Amino acid sequence: MIRTNASAIALAFATLFAGQALAAPQTYVLDPTHSFPRFSYDHMGMSKQILRFNKTTGTVVLDKEAKQAKVDVTIDMTSIDTGFDEFDEHIQGTDFLDTATYPTATFKSTKVNFQGDQPISIEGDLTIKGITKPITLTVNSFFSGPHPMLEKDAVGASATGVIKRSEFNAGMYAPAVGDEVTLDIALEAIVE
Template sequence: MKKLIALTAAALALTASLAAHAAPETYVIDNSHTFARFSYSHLGFSTQESRFDNTKGKITLDRAAKTGSVDVTIDAKSVSTGSDLFNSHIQGADFFDTAKYPTITYKSTKFNFNGDTLASVDGNLTVKGVTKPVTLQVTSFKCQPHPMAKKDACGANATATIKRSEFNAGKYAPNVSDDVQLTFAIEAIKE
């Protein structure tokens, strides 16, 4: 009987341990190491690349259950094209219209795993008040203890292509490419 009680207690302890290990973990985006970038063809002459300098949000991840969520807000006024004049131009009504729509958001609907590897994230991108489904293809993903923060951290790179005209920002298309490549570099520290 004592062996049965001891075995039952061990099984309960193991179950509790596994349940605690499988719990979702929340990570806060590190704004100093997270950038949303976009690139597009300019009149066929060159590929222009710009970025946003202020991003905030959270990532929740349950690696055992292979689920998670992303909720990101980008400050559209933090757009950095490399030119103060063009920063002002691209914030106008023809493009981001930051006076009316100061933020861009991405909220996930599903994490997609290939085995134990995060392969893509389905979600909704909102630009200028228009929300469209966008799947981010994850090109790298890693979680490990952060050597400086002394906490667990996760980082990822992801890409997607959108049509800017679908977000009411299609001025000068097709001369200036309607297709825009989005690239995200994200680092987040566990709460």
């Protein structure tokens, strides 16, 4: 009888710890072929210009059970893509991104807010040109599950937010060229 109770207790502990192992946070690495920060701004009232960065790295840590997450992203600012080489160089100059001095920008989450199982907003610190400002990104779509092609766990999201470029010492020609910049971020990440 004592042996049976000891076995039952051992089984209960094993089950408990196995459940906790399943609920452990998972780390996902950004897929550079499907993770692109884009931004848009008003160009002298004539059009909305949309540009993107082609090189982004980082991680997402997701604990589904605890409904907690962390996002840590680094953007290669020299990978700006305006669709025109001369304009890429112009945007990388000291009046705007100054990529010779500040080749990267970073976003580090401080809090991810969930509604049920879905993240709905990400609060964090955005650093551009050595200047760090808080920003909140609204999550417009979210996916968590097996990647349909790679057969590994994956996450994906689209998020938006608004910043003022003048707050990052990149406000040349404002307000003729819009100071308000809309960020539109597409992100996919695969479990390590």
